Amino acid sequence: MKERLSTALFDNSPCHIAVIDRNRQVVLTNPAFERTFANATHTTCHQLYKDCDIPCDDCLVEHTFADGIAHLSKEQGVTRCNKAIFYEAQAIPLLDEGGAVEHVVLISTDTTRTVELEQGLNQAERLANVGLSTAGLAHTIKNILAGLEGGIYMVDTGIAKEEPQRLQSGWKMVQDYIHQVESLVKNLLSYARQSESHPESVDLGELADEIVALYASKASMAGIALSTHTAAETPHLLLDRAAMHAALANLVTNAVDACTWDPNLDKDHSIVISIKPQDSGARIEVADNGTGISAENQQRLLVTTFTTKGMRGTGLGLLLTKKTAAAHGGALSFESRAGEGTTFRIDIPSTPHGVQT
Structure with a gap:
């Protein structure tokens, strides 16, 4: 009875099921998998799921073989018809008689x-x-x-x-x-x-240094000290580099403007770009000690194209930055005090699947 039930579930499940060995070779698949991906056992899982010759950087199968624990993730792959597919995948250990992980069962649901x-x-x-x-x-x-x-x-x-x-x-x-x-x-x-995204491994420290080099002359001419504050080893995250570069540039542009237009001429104006590793990813901060934002304007800042710059701004820069953060599975936030300065934060998870910009 139990064996017949297992066979019926395996054969008729709408989920894609693949059994994978320690060499990442697919040794068994169910009909749903074969209809979506391919009927090709003894082919690596990354070839079948993602049409890629290189193993995934953050491989669920490898994690399960290593710790014997089930792992869940959101993924993007390619079907046998060469169409993009999004799916939630769960890697489950299949143990031998001695309790060691012999195979991993990868169950995926089309999302x-x-x-x-x-x-x-x-x-x-x-x-x-x-x-x-x-x-x-x-x-x-x-x-x-x-x-x-x-x-x-x-x-x-x-x-x-x-x-x-x-x-x-x-x-x-x-x-x-x-x-x-x-x-x-x-x-x-x-x-x-x-727009189509182009995710790649990005060193956030190097990205911050690029922005500082880009704005160094403009900041210096305005009497603003522009610097970075990073950890000894800065995080490498999978990002759309161009989109994140533009988002960070928008924040630094706003910070330069906030310092330049500050009526308090006695301040030693400064802008600091900080990269802070976190357990769930990383935080990018751009802090300035410029004009700050009033409490009334803060409520409107990230909602529409409201701008505190009057005719000198459009408000689209922050909305684009917010969009970029969300596209990477993260969020844009800020803290500000009128007359004291503003800190903008982009929080990014370590595995932002399906980046869309």
């Missing part, structure tokens, strides 16, 4: 539809936020156009009056506002769309 629905909801939420903020964006564009008109007027009068300095100042205004238009359009498109 592709759930993931797609979640991504669709996230996309709808982003578009709704953009729609709710249309009036604010229109006001920003109006301000930019007014600035362009002012710059053009200075260029025209500089030419008419043969005043090179006035002409140069006007042309600089035109260039600055054209750059604002370009930045606004790029950020708006990036926020509204779902």
Whole structure:
């Protein structure tokens, strides 16, 4: 009876079931697995599940062989039809008569539809936020156009009056506002769309150093001390490097602005990028001692394209950073006191599966 029940469950289960040996070779599969992936025993699990010749960095099967404990994870793979599939996988030890782990049974459940629905909801939420903020964006564009008109007027009068300095100042205004238009359009498109991610192992310490090198000149010219504070061994996490670089750059840009526009001229302004390892991953902090944010404005900061910069900002930078953190399974948060400064934090888990930006 028990044997017949086990056979019936194995053959008719909608879950994908594979039995794997210590060499990562698949030795037995059920029909559901063969319909989704392939009927190819004595092939490695990473080849069948992910069409990859290299073993997974954080392998559930290896963990179970090592400690004899069941492990659960969210994964992304490739079907036999070369389509992306999201699934929850559980690795269960199969013991021999002596109690040693002889094989690992990997049971996976297809969650592709759930993931797609979640991504669709996230996309709808982003578009709704953009729609709710249309009036604010229109006001920003109006301000930019007014600035362009002012710059053009200075260029025209500089030419008419043969005043090179006035002409140069006007042309600089035109260039600055054209750059604002370009930045606004790029950020708006990036926020509204779902783009393909390119996750790779990233040394967060090196990423912080890159940002410091990028902003060192701008900070120095403004009299701001820009530095990093990292542990002796900084974490390596699986990230979309370009997206996280842009997110960190947004935070540092805001910090530089907060220090530059601080009316307290007696401060020795500083910005510190900290990388803090955590049991569940890592925390990236960008702390400044600039203007700070009022309690009233804090409630609006990460909800829509609200900005504390007036006509100098669009508010999209923080929404993009929030989106990037969420796409890596993390979160963006902050603490601030008006007149004292602000600290933004990006918390990232060590295994952010299915990164989507």
